[in-house]
Amino acid sequence: MNKKIKINKSVETGLKELLISLLESRKIKAVFTLERNKDAVYYSLITDLEKVDQASPFLPFMPANGGKLLSKLTDIKSISEPIAAVIHPCELAAFIELIKKQQGSLDNLLIISSVCPGVMPINNISETNLDEKIKKYFESAKNSNIPTGLRENCEICSRIIPTNADIIINLMDKDIDNSFELYINSEKAEKFLGDENGEILDSDFDFANNTFPQNIKDIISQKEKNRIAVNEKYKFDQLGMDGLIDLFGKCIGCHSCGGVCPICYCELCDFDSAEHEYKKNVLKSDLNSRAGVRLPPNTILYQLGRLNHISTSCVGCGMCTDVCPVDIPVGMIFSSIGNSVQELFKYIPGENLEEANPITVYKKEELTNFED
């Protein structure tokens, strides 16, 4: 390993040409990537060469968590013919978390991801000066700055390296408009790439093992700082129940946050099931004890339940914030609390396919932890 291919093209053109050549040589059957059509942006499974050429693999938007989509595509049956997927690191992490829950498979998927500068809130897609904004975004990335106007969650996301991707592209590279490097990060990737794609060089960096350029390290540590500051704000011990109730005071119980969350994969959410419906007698006793009951009830219970179910796996993608109709920073809260729970368990979601989710396995230390 520790190989890379240097391609003397701008990053977008170069990647698309690579994908087209893989399609042409039948090494892959299709490409899963972002397409943009005016103010619409969506993931698409593309077989047509021309359409690949028009795709926007690095558009800084996430209309849906790609990990969630890939899981839906592969959970009945793994793919029988190779497909390349270009996704963000948090989407890959989500996908891996889902695979751990038997909700998908990496078989025959060639995952291409980037050192991610972040994405913008999805509704920015309609802004009139969008092209300008996107240009600025790449300009910042190129110069190793955190772009402005990102999703809140992206501002605090320090897991910007897609350690499990087969191919990694560094978008925070000064030369990106003229040449870029593809880091070959898996044996699988070696099978797909060869001399014909460009000169194969040794790489100084090994993304999988935490060696990467200094500028990226700087960005990570800066984001880490941002994250810690925000985590402080949303720390559960500090918030307590009351704090949480305040944060979710506006929540209308629409469950849309869970609907778009990649980690919420259940066909029927427990909190939508009959078991969780308010029963008359419960209502009565609640009413007696509190003088007033909110309708629909259990909005907080839902948040607590969801936290309980997914916090170890929350990848901080921010999809939930993007869709919340009452502008609650759901993603920030979840990813902060998630982070602290993950730290407790020394677990990083999506980092290692072999490592079981702490919630699903019984660990001895856990008990001792609670005992003292």
Next chain:
Amino acid sequence: MKERIGIFLCECGPNIAEKIDLDKVKEALEHLPNVVIVARHKLFCSLQGKEFLKESIKENNLTRFVIAACSPKQHELTFMIVAEDAGMNPHLFQMANIREQCAWIIEDKDEATKKAILYIKAAYKRVIYHESLDKKEIVANPDVLVIGGGIAGIEASLALAGPDRKVYLIEKTESLGGKIKEFDEVFISFKNGQSIIDERLERIEKEDNIETRLQAEVIDVKGFLGNFIVIVKTGDSEEKIQVGAIIVAIGFELINLSQLKGYGSLDCDDIYTGLEFEKMKKEGKITTKSGSVPKSVGIIHCIGRNEVGYCSGVCCLSSIKFSKYIQDKLPGTNIFEFYRDLTLPDKAYQKFYENIENKGVNFIQADDIKIANEKGLKIKYNKNKSTQPVDMIILSPAYVPAKDSNSLAEMLRIPRDDSGFFTEEHPKLAPVNTSAEGIFIIGCAQGPKSIKDSISQAHAAAGKILASIIPGKKLEPEVRISYINEAFCIGCQKCLNTCNYGAIYFDNLKFISIVNEVLCHGCGNCIASCNSSAIQLKHFKDIQMHQEIIEILR
């Protein structure tokens, strides 16, 4: 276990073979995943064909198969039996209709071949999602409920009752016999109506296995062929009766004269309906209201025929019978029969009519009759150009459905036709069946008819019941039925109303709807009513249908 799928192509003699290039079809299918055999045969539905199919299934250890042939309506059952014979669950196969939908309708052989391949691939896609469905058996109750104690109901009861079959005969009025007990004579034998009934009542008396309920009414029916639960109310008491089949014989009524317009004054003295006149005859005196003997009588046919839109068929004869009554009782009376056209279907009936006419009854064809009461009754016709004064008028009004038809139809969930009579399943092939299995309609409840025809129908229905519910034999209900996923049902009960078999009920405690497995006929009606698809129909689940459809749309 790895799936082993077979695909069988039927030539259907020249029907398919000549229109579709089966070799090409075979080639296109052979490489599909898990397909272990693609074979063709001249005629799969023939004895040899079935044997070949059976052997192929066994030899290749097939787990599923597709047969591309004719419409499943024609031979699905045939091949299900073959599958069973070969030791396979009969639901693990799928038919592709390449005869009616390809060979017969597409001229161009290439096109037909292409379409056939598409259809077979679709069937192949679908069969992968088929599931084994196990047969069920239920014990059938041989007893029968007969609603209506007219001649039809009585005859059916007598034909059915026996040592291992009880009949419950439910009559609304205080006595059995229906209309005809009021008739002094009935054509064409001219026996007395009451005595016809009496003869039968005597037999009922003796038959231990007929239980009669008088002044009784059916108030609720639940269940299905072999297992109906009926609530009967007699007086103030209600009882639960369990039967395997139900016969509806509630007869008819005459159209309400007050509904009719255009006949002039129908509500004067000395105008009688046929039924009223029969009563008068039975009581032995034919007189006008003032007590005098009528010198002239007008008998008018087809009252209300236009309004109901059909010919009641029997009234011509009963009207002519009235002439006979008058001639017998009051010879010399002037009789005028006003008719539109004469319905005299039987060989004996024509003679009867000729006899009466020869005895001096005036038959007048007219279709714009108006009755006027101006210094005595007058019948005006021929666009008011002709007038016939008479002392008495007898009307033959159209037959209409019995009053309770509507409520019974709803209770039994059986359809009625435009005029409101119960509809038979098929006018020629199944004249006494209804669309609900185990429920039959006989006599005038099904439509106007004579006593003779009513009796024939009674016997026909009895025969059907005797043949289908044999005491001791079990019934096999449909297994491709729908079911409701408890977790997804929100209890809106939209599905309840769409089921014509009353197979869905609401569980108040769980607040969800539930399908009764034996009642469900698998018609699929309810599926469309459930937005969230909490209901699924076995063998026609969303995923099964979608797999097939996607493939066809490819």
Next chain:
Amino acid sequence: MDGVILKAQNNDFNKGIKSFLLSGLKNGVFDSFILSMQVPAKDSYAWILTYDEGLVKSSTPISPIMTVQGARALKSLRTGTPTQKIAVVMRPCEMRAVIELSKLNQINLNDLILISYDCPGTLPIKNYLEDPEKGEEVFNKILLDWDDKNIRETCKLCDKVSVQEEKTFQSDLHITTLGIEQNNFAIISNSEKGIEILNELKLEIKNLSSRDEPVKKIIETRRKNRENSRKELIPQLIGLDALSEFFSKCINCKVCRSVCPICYCRQCYFSSEKVKYSMEDYLLQASTRGNMKFLPSLLFQVGRMTHMSLSCVNCGACEDACPMDIKVGQAFSYVGDNVQKLFDYLPGRSFEEPLPLSVYREEEFKEIEN
């Protein structure tokens, strides 16, 4: 129309309504309430079920934003209510959805007393959230002058804002402010139950013809608004291409469905796993077209339309919540209007009117059989 006239000092209708409700509580005609109330952080509103006088006093029956469509709130009581005479104060469009859900057995009306009010419209949630204080101010003005500049687009097109001779929505009582003298408001009975309640309260019934003109005027304006806006909208909806374009931004998040009162299913078909495809199926689809968009939002939109547009009450909840600012409410309400016309049906018009597609008719059965 007739009704009782009540006082609202300084035109504070909310205060007036609350004292009416509390007098009802005293007289035993109501035993609890479902009202809109500001959340503790004072940046939003929520529905509250209470019998506490204090809570009623701090509630805001007529509130500036529709966070949860009222019918959705009531639906959470579908397995039973804790008391028997719950007075519910909601907007006309919420009432209509309540009636629709009652027909679908999701709301039991027995224990509820539905009180609607003259609705001037609501503010877009997003605008309100930006500056709640200003939102309050703006809305209080709208309550008096009915200026529609700042209300949601869907409200601008809503003509079912008050009761008239011609019945367009059902409730038990209706609170009216339009055309009523300064510092007063009136209550009109809008059902048998409503008549009983007013009788029980022994209030003097007066003729309210003064409101006829203003009500008519506002309805006319709204209809004109609708006509004008539809002129623009219709071409965007006719034809598959136009429709795809209309929903092109849709990210298929289904927030619209989640907040829609009429989408009452436990598990929406379109987020269910009833129909699952494997990658091969998708690949085949992609290869026929060159690409295959995820997730096909048009199927969801059109599917949802076929499921619920017959009952769409034009409440705008979906549009207000859509993160992509798609005019989804206007589209659904346009399609809804047409479907409803076809069946001569108006959702929420009356308690009795059955859902057109749910009644068993003998003739239909005959058609099936033939």
